[in-house]
């Protein structure tokens with residue numbers, strides 16, 4: 001280790017013993033934010049010169065065939081569990097030479113991991129599968145899903161790291177070699193907030209897979225003579241998420257006239273069940289640097305001690321801290337998600353990545369899981385909407401993040417759909433799981449604040465890009481009563497332990513039993529205290 005560093009230093013030192021004299025060996029724009037512009041300003045598609053299909057005509061035949069129903073008919077389920085399903089992202093391997101066949105680093109990036117299928121056995125249901133159980137026919141689907149991969153949020157750690165490196169560059173007082181040699185020419189290429197191309201693909205693919213599985217439920221809309229309403233929030237990435245999902249589900253350009261996409265305003269103070277932190281005041285105390293932030297940041301200060309030393313031995317004029325390691329791990333994840341690969345990844349060992357996952361696990365468990373005083377309250381609005389849809393009965397009160405403008409309207413909040421698909425953020429998916437009281441997902445014991453031990457809650461499995469909660473309502477001739485329901489998170493069937501639910505190998509529980517437990521749960525959650533109390 002040491003000798004390889006020395007060998008790497010020698011050519012840089014040249015005849016001088018002082019690496020500082022080589023300060024201009026790096027490009028002057030290191031760490032600078034660079035961005036391109038496309039489309040060129042003033043350009044637009046010319047539909048006179050390039051007329052669309054509707055003008056050109058001659059479409060040839062378009063018979064549609066039967067709707068797919070793989071969830072009912074396929075002999076095996078199409079899991080998203082192969083590392084190659086992360087195509088077109090490249091896992092470049094770890095610092096300690098571990099390749100993706102043994103350790104897939106993309107699955108230890110917490111909420112920055114691409115979603116993958118979690119086996120039901122992880123939560124103890126060894127023989128369960130997302131396919132309809134024997135004797136059951138799925139009559140209704142409720143899907144709550146997250147946007148795909150995006151650039152970092154504005155001002156997040158990766159941009160701060162770039163800015164401080166750029167400051168150091170302007171001052172010309174640092175140098176890097178060995179494993180960090182690439183930093184000498186590295187610029188910050190990421191945008192902020194919007195979906196990356198891979199993120200668009202994830203939502204599109206999710207749409208395709210749900211059409212394959214549940215396409216037959218569209219026949220219900222045909223019988224009613226109505227189009228589905230799919231909901232999302234107004235933030236750009238949320239609108240594009242719903243559009244890409246719909247494009248996958250219905251096709252391009254069919255999604256433009258086969259589904260109503262409802263955009264709910266996401267802005268501070270506006271009631272929107274998909275963005276509950278905008279009305280739940282305490283969410284901002286708890287989530288932005290609150291409990292989860294405090295415990296995960298404390299963990300980060302020492303989580304990568306030996307890595308801090310290893311990387312500091314390959315720079316002069318800079319001194320990295322645990323927080324910088326965290327920034328570089330995030331850059332590995334964000335650059336891979338946005339640009340296809342990242343030179344930062346190779347700096348880190350398997351152990352580093354596992355610590356990275358734990359950092360997120362702490363943050364989410366304490367901010368949006370059972371360790372948070374506000375998570376269930378933030379999930380309450382969507383829980384109330386779930387129950388309203390289950391019972392096909394409008395909400396009777398507006399005492400959470402629900403919005404009476406929408407929720408009283410059969411146009412904006414229809415109650416008789418066979419398919420519901422709502423897009424939201426990962427924190428909200430976790431909040432809803434907490435509101436649903438899904439103990440199996442979060443584990444019963446709080447996560448250890450200081451070191452990674454044995455624990456259930458893995459953020460890369462619960463809140464990754466395009467994570468989704470799927471609820472199947474079904475008629476099962478061999479069950480009593482015949483109307484049953486179950487919950488799945490990223491294809492893992494979740495065991496239900498509501499009062500009156502039997503332990504069922506397929507994760508099923510009687511529909512009425514679950515609905516009445518959820519109504520008790522609604523009463524159990526004190527929205528006013530959790531969101532506005534001291």
Ligand SMILES: *[C@@H]1O[C@H](CO)[C@@H](O)[C@H](O)[C@H]1NC(C)=O
Nearest residue numbers: 159160161162163164165167
């Ligand atoms: C960069 O330098 C400017 C000017 O000294 C300072 O205001 C800013 O906080 C620095 N940013 C970082 C990330 O170090």
Ligand SMILES: *[C@@H]1O[C@H](CO)[C@@H](O)[C@H](O)[C@H]1NC(C)=O
Nearest residue numbers: 164166167168169170171172
């Ligand atoms: C450069 O270094 C000087 C001295 O430490 C500091 O005052 C100044 O703010 C730095 N400039 C930037 C852009 O960081």
Ligand SMILES: *[C@@H]1O[C@H](CO)[C@@H](O)[C@H](O)[C@H]1NC(C)=O
Nearest residue numbers: 263264265269270271403405
């Ligand atoms: C309800 O939603 C609409 C549209 O998203 C919004 O304009 C309105 O402010 C919301 N109502 C409340 C009370 O937040």
Ligand SMILES: *[C@@H]1O[C@H](CO)[C@@H](O)[C@H](O)[C@H]1NC(C)=O
Nearest residue numbers: 301302303304305306450451
């Ligand atoms: C890491 O280093 C810090 C500061 O040197 C020290 O306080 C801490 O105990 C170390 N942590 C571990 C886990 O080695």
Ligand SMILES: *[C@@H]1O[C@H](CO)[C@@H](O)[C@H](O)[C@H]1NC(C)=O
Nearest residue numbers: 271398399400401402403404
């Ligand atoms: C918005 O949410 C608040 C807080 O729960 C609630 O008091 C109010 O009735 C809601 N407004 C509407 C129009 O739904």
Ligand SMILES: *[C@@H]1O[C@H](CO)[C@@H](O)[C@H](O)[C@H]1NC(C)=O
Nearest residue numbers: 224226410411414415416417
């Ligand atoms: C479902 O709700 C829509 C909108 O209110 C209505 O037009 C339609 O007739 C309803 N269908 C059934 C079967 O109740």
Ligand SMILES: *[C@@H]1O[C@H](CO)[C@@H](O)[C@H](O)[C@H]1NC(C)=O
Nearest residue numbers: 139140220223415416417418
């Ligand atoms: C269509 O789906 C809704 C919601 O599940 C249900 O109430 C209705 O009975 C279904 N209609 C038919 C004809 O299956």
Ligand SMILES: *[C@@H]1O[C@H](CO)[C@@H](O)[C@H](O)[C@H]1NC(C)=O
Nearest residue numbers: 437439498499517520521524
């Ligand atoms: C929610 O979970 C807690 C802890 O397991 C339990 O005490 C409570 O009864 C549950 N609530 C409902 C409505 O099932």
